[in-house]
Amino acid sequence: MKVFVCIKQVPGVSEVRIDPKTNTLVREGIPSIINPYDKNAIELALTIKEENGAEVIAISMGPPQAEEILREALSMGVDKAFLLTDKAFAGADTLATSYTLALAIKRILKSAKNKKDYLVILGAQAIDGDTGQVGPELAEELDIPQITYVQKFELKENKIIVERIFRTEEVVIIETQLPALLSVLREINIPRFPTMSGIVDAYTKKEVISLDANELKPDKRKIGLNGSMTEVWKIFIPERKAEQIIIKGTNEEIAQELCRNLKNDKIL
Amino acid sequence: MSIFIDDELCTGCGNCVENCAFSGIEIIDNKAIINENCSFCGACLDGCPVNAILIEREEFKIEKIDLSQYRGVWVIAEHYKNIVHPVAFQLLGKGGELAKELGVNLTFVILGADFDDRLEDFSLYGPDKIIYIKSPILKQYYSDLYVEALSDLIIKKKPEIILIGATPTGRDFAPRVAKRLNAGLTADCTGLEIDQNTRNLLQTRPTFGGTLMATIRTPNSRPQMATVRPGIFQSPERMRKKTAIRKIEYNFKEEDLVTKIIKVIDKERSSVNLEEAEIIVAGGRGVGSKENFEMIEELAEVLGAELGGSRVTVELNWLDQDRQIGQTGKTVSPKLYIACGISGAIQHLVGMQNSEIIVAINKDRKAPIFNVAHYGIVGDLHEIVPVLIEEIKKNKNKE
Numbered sequence A: 001m002k003v004f005v006c007i008k009q010v011p012g013v014s015e016v017r018i019d020p021k022t023n024t025l026v027r028e029g030i031p032s033i034i035n036p037y038d039k040n041a042i043e044l045a046l047t048i049k050e051e052n053g054a055e056v057i058a059i060s061m062g063p064p065q066a067e068e069i070l071r072e073a074l075s076m077g078v079d080k081a082f083l084l085t086d087k088a089f090a091g092a093d094t095l096a097t098s099y100t101l102a103l104a105i106k107r108i109l110k111s112a113k114n115k116k117d118y119l120v121i122l123g124a125q126a127i128d129g130d131t132g133q134v135g136p137e138l139a140e141e142l143d144i145p146q147i148t149y150v151q152k153f154e155l156k157e158n159k160i161i162v163e164r165i166f167r168t169e170e171v172v173i174i175e176t177q178l179p180a181l182l183s184v185l186r187e188i189n190i191p192r193f194p195t196m197s198g199i200v201d202a203y204t205k206k207e208v209i210s211l212d213a214n215e216l217k218p219d220k221r222k223i224g225l226n227g228s229m230t231e232v233w234k235i236f237i238p239e240r241k242a243e244q245i246i247i248k249g250t251n252e253e254i255a256q257e258l259c260r261n262l263k264n265d266k267i268l
Numbered sequence B: 001m002s003i004f005i006d007d008e009l010c011t012g013c014g015n016c017v018e019n020c021a022f023s024g025i026e027i028i029d030n031k032a033i034i035n036e037n038c039s040f041c042g043a044c045l046d047g048c049p050v051n052a053i054l055i056e057r058e059e060f061k062i063e064k065i066d067l068s069q070y071r072g073v074w075v076i077a078e079h080y081k082n083i084v085h086p087v088a089f090q091l092l093g094k095g096g097e098l099a100k101e102l103g104v105n106l107t108f109v110i111l112g113a114d115f116d117d118r119l120e121d122f123s124l125y126g127p128d129k130i131i132y133i134k135s136p137i138l139k140q141y142y143s144d145l146y147v148e149a150l151s152d153l154i155i156k157k158k159p160e161i162i163l164i165g166a167t168p169t170g171r172d173f174a175p176r177v178a179k180r181l182n183a184g185l186t187a188d189c190t191g192l193e194i195d196q197n198t199r200n201l202l203q204t205r206p207t208f209g210g211t212l213m214a215t216i217r218t219p220n221s222r223p224q225m226a227t228v229r230p231g232i233f234q235s236p237e238r239m240r241k242k243t244a245i246r247k248i249e250y251n252f253k254e255e256d257l258v259t260k261i262i263k264v265i266d267k268e269r270s271s272v273n274l275e276e277a278e279i280i281v282a283g284g285r286g287v288g289s290k291e292n293f294e295m296i297e298e299l300a301e302v303l304g305a306e307l308g309g310s311r312v313t314v315e316l317n318w319l320d321q322d323r324q325i326g327q328t329g330k331t332v333s334p335k336l337y338i339a340c341g342i343s344g345a346i347q348h349l350v351g352m353q354n355s356e357i358i359v360a361i362n363k364d365r366k367a368p369i370f371n372v373a374h375y376g377i378v379g380d381l382h383e384i385v386p387v388l389i390e391e392i393k394k395n396k397n398k399e
């Protein structure tokens, strides 16, 4: 069985801050990390490998520096890592991203003995683009069942049984067969840390294999900007609703002043 | 594909740097320079006052579709146990405005099993048409059936805009439908507008956990699909109106399903209703202990408010899970939100920053919560909250 994990490199979101004085982005020294949800996806894949035996393959589409996160995945215990990188892939929306990821998965499956014996795991959403659309679009591209927002997982023979969250109060237990695609929530597990020997292996025994457009042979109308139907037209910093007032004084003065203000705002 | 800066036009004004979410542009020697962080998203182009930035795409013979074949605004509903999610009615409100601007019809689409008696009621929310896709099995939500039935219908009817609630269900089927149709889909929108010249839908959505807003359009293809966050738009006034009703019966069979629902667990529906609360008092780690939380509860009580908190307080067992506010909890937008001892991590802010008035009480002047607060109080909450409770009581007695 093959377990594919799709991982995305994202800026550490807590580092993307707005400077309240100038109302501009502060971006100094933003580190790039594995999308937090994708670490849960890796953890799930590794647990499946430990319990059932499987080959775990991490795939990321991104600029050359996304190699870092694939090395981190390898050091956590992932067996193989593929980096889909090419200028032609850049500017992809979720349609183009899922198309490109699917090409790589299909290519890797070509050499597999059983072409149906696989599972694809993604994070429920990336913390930057934050659409959560890549999973369902990838499942459609691969023509396999999807279960999104998974918080519990069990594999029995070829059957998968999962808990999916619908709303805060509603959980549904769903069953399906392999092949299938899951997107996971952070609640599903606690990702492991790489071990020392894992890190050594990631840089010595294992490799990150790069695939570009020449190797993936895409339909050029479906990748990068050309394959993207949505277009980011502009990006802006949300306006603050009101001028901020810092209330000062003794505790009593502060309480009185706040109540006065809230009355003026017609809230009290 | 390549991106260029025309050095002769570039004035080094730096607008592009501000528009870039990826640190992909720098100003060096008074000229903009693209670096390796560039994701080719194109957000910088619009902000450049002198049109000095150019993205060159390889030209392919992409069949230009005839956009004018596509007409009409659709809203697709979802339901659970026969209760329609309120976001569907909110979207009929907004969808109605968009349809009016475009001079087209508004259509309400619902998939289900027992809605025959309810169609009349749905018509009160203003659609010109209702399409009811009926099959006994659609009592419950199945991804694959929604995708199949909706894709077929959209291909036949060619609406120009499709609005879907950005709930776990909407965000499950919408992308798959979009992929099948090769349609652009914008996620989790909080703003929708029409560009009259092009009839394009301008879709605004928070990204980077809400620190940035992006406006997305789908200029070259149709339909334009969007999932829209619940609680942003208002349900319209109910009104009697002539509505055309169309019922389509499907004979979906259990054995055709690719997934099987084994069990539906209803977590006890609690009486906590943060989403609709007018006032919320929330506590964070700064409250200090479960015992101290009683003080926060008392403040909530005198204000007639609901009690909420950060994830940390839930993890520490000071508060029940269903009172967590933020990315992995509830999204709220009360008239008044009082944050006590909450630092304002981005995952918390995304759940509450749409509140009308935000009051922050925190001893650290640099805590990020102050960036979104309208009234800030810098100090020890253990001293301030009791005084505030007394002051509010006094005010109440005066009335």
Ligand SMILES: Cc1cc2nc3c(=O)[nH]c(=O)nc-3n(C[C@H](O)[C@H](O)[C@H](O)COP(=O)(O)OP(=O)(O)OC[C@H]3O[C@@H](n4cnc5c(N)ncnc54)[C@H](O)[C@@H]3O)c2cc1C
Binding pocket: A006, A007, A008, A009, A035, A037, A038, A041, A059, A060, A061, A062, A092, A093, A094, A095, A097, A101, A121, A122, A123, A124, A125, A126, A127, A128, A129, A130, A131, A132, A133, A134, A135, A230, A232, A235, B021, B041, B185, B186, B187, B205, B207, B214, B216
């Ligand atoms: C400001 C802004 C707004 C955008 N809005 C939209 C929009 O509304 N609609 C749209 O179609 N596109 C949009 N995009 C483009 C979108 O961000 C990219 O297509 C991105 O590559 C994938 O989308 P995501 O980040 O939303 O991922 P999600 O769909 O949220 O990611 C879910 C999971 O998919 C996997 N995954 C995602 N990307 C990759 C990757 N590159 N490699 C490997 N695995 C991956 C990961 O497992 C991840 O956890 C936007 C881009 C920007 C900059």
Ligand SMILES: Cc1cc2nc3c(=O)[nH]c(=O)nc-3n(C[C@H](O)[C@H](O)[C@H](O)COP(=O)(O)OP(=O)(O)OC[C@H]3O[C@@H](n4cnc5c(N)ncnc54)[C@H](O)[C@@H]3O)c2cc1C
Binding pocket: A036, A186, B283, B284, B285, B286, B287, B309, B310, B311, B312, B313, B324, B325, B326, B327, B328, B329, B330, B340, B341, B342, B343, B344, B345, B346, B347, B348, B351, B361, B362, B363, B364, B367, B379, B380, B381, B382
């Ligand atoms: C994927 C993900 C999802 C998450 N989802 C959520 C979510 O849904 N909701 C959420 O809330 N968090 C969420 N978090 C966690 C979030 O990142 C923060 O860790 C959390 O919000 C911090 O909670 P806090 O503000 O209560 O605690 P802290 O960050 O520890 O802040 C405590 C604050 O109290 C102040 N304080 C201390 N003592 C006093 C005093 N005596 N008087 C006044 N002020 C005092 C301090 O100055 C400090 O600012 C998520 C994190 C991740 C990674």
